[in-house]
Amino acid sequence: MSNAIIEARDVSFRYESGLSDAVSHLTLRIEAGEFVAILGRNGCGKSTLAKLMNALLLPTGGEISVNGLQAKTEDDCYEVRKSCGMVFQNPDNQIVTTIVEEDCAFGLENMGMEPALIRKRVDEALAAVGMSEYAHASPAMLSGGQKQRVAVAGVLAMRPKIIVFDESTAMLDPVGRRDVFALARQLNREEGITIVWITHFMEEAAQADRVVVMDGGRIAIEDSPRHVFSRMDRVLSLGLDVPEMMKLAARLRASGVRVPKDIMNVEEMAVALCQLRSKN
Numbered sequence: 001m002s003n004a005i006i007e008a009r010d011v012s013f014r015y016e017s018g019l020s021d022a023v024s025h026l027t028l029r030i031e032a033g034e035f036v037a038i039l040g041r042n043g044c045g046k047s048t049l050a051k052l053m054n055a056l057l058l059p060t061g062g063e064i065s066v067n068g069l070q071a072k073t074e075d076d077c078y079e080v081r082k083s084c085g086m087v088f089q090n091p092d093n094q095i096v097t098t099i100v101e102e103d104c105a106f107g108l109e110n111m112g113m114e115p116a117l118i119r120k121r122v123d124e125a126l127a128a129v130g131m132s133e134y135a136h137a138s139p140a141m142l143s144g145g146q147k148q149r150v151a152v153a154g155v156l157a158m159r160p161k162i163i164v165f166d167e168s169t170a171m172l173d174p175v176g177r178r179d180v181f182a183l184a185r186q187l188n189r190e191e192g193i194t195i196v197w198i199t200h201f202m203e204e205a206a207q208a209d210r211v212v213v214m215d216g217g218r219i220a221i222e223d224s225p226r227h228v229f230s231r232m233d234r235v236l237s238l239g240l241d242v243p244e245m246m247k248l249a250a251r252l253r254a255s256g257v258r259v260p261k262d263i264m265n266v267e268e269m270a271v272a273l274c275q276l277r278s279k280n
């Protein structure tokens with residue numbers, strides 16, 4: 001039954017200069033093919049957890065296995081990084097060359113892959129993110145959303161099983177944000193890539209299979225988005241917000257309009273209001 005692609009058991013991590021654990025006794029399973037959102041207030045340990053998943057950091061307590069491997073040696077770390085790619089917040093920090101396709105090839109070249117295979121992988125990756133026509137462009141000329149898609153292509157070219165997005169939409173305009181989120185969902189659904197989506201946007205988290213809320217380096221809540229967000233007081237007390245439509249539902253209910261309290265998006269609100277109208 002067990003098909004965990006990421007399994008953290010009692011994992012702790014303390015930075016050398018840290019007075020307390022940034023991640024503390026955290027246990028978490030992520031199944032292959034899941035889309036998991038990770039939420040939590042600033043400094044609660046989300047990025048640290050992301051780096052533990054990617055073997056950029058190694059636990060100071062407990063253990064984590066990623067795609068069946070616990071990173072113990074340099075070689076293991078390298079293997080983990082191949083199976084678990086990362087997309088960061090600022091695409092400018094991830095883009096290293098001056099031509100889009102060279103940027104996508106960078107990781108593969110470092111692996112010493114033969115040029116013909118690199119060519120094939122890069123073409124496929126750029127096509128998958130819808131950036132083929134920009135293969136010869138300079139990343140500097142692209143919008144934030146397009147740069148982020150190139151960053152995703154660079155990760156995809158490595159054929160990862162998991163991609164961790166650490167607030168990868170935070171610096172984008174609404175269009176870029178929607179694009180990059182849609183791309184992650186598509187990679188999850190069509191390619192079966194497991195997605196760990198760290199965000200401060202509740203509307204994004206609402207579309208995940210599962211939401212993990214962190215607080216003080218630990219997991220505070222872990223459930224379906226609907227169950228998590230319907231505990232509105234608890235969610236607010238953890239420094240988060242709930243989707244706009246859920247807030248509207250609460251206000252409507254307070255003024256006597258009997259809509260369900262777990263409304264997550266505009267479509268569900270529209271359906272609920274129409275049903276009320278046809279009843280009256």
Ligand SMILES: Nc1ncnc2c1ncn2[C@@H]1O[C@H](COP(=O)(O)OP(=O)(O)OP(=O)(O)O)[C@@H](O)[C@H]1O
Pocket residue numbers: 015016017018022040041042043044045046047048049
């Ligand atoms: N390189 C570092 N050295 C020392 N302490 C660090 C380092 N990076 C993070 N920390 C501390 O570890 C804790 C967790 O930080 P982390 O960056 O994982 O949080 P986060 O949830 O990603 O926050 P944010 O929402 O702001 O991105 C914080 O207290 C932070 O100050």
Ligand SMILES: [Mg+2]
Pocket residue numbers: 046047048166
């Ligand atoms: Mg962070």
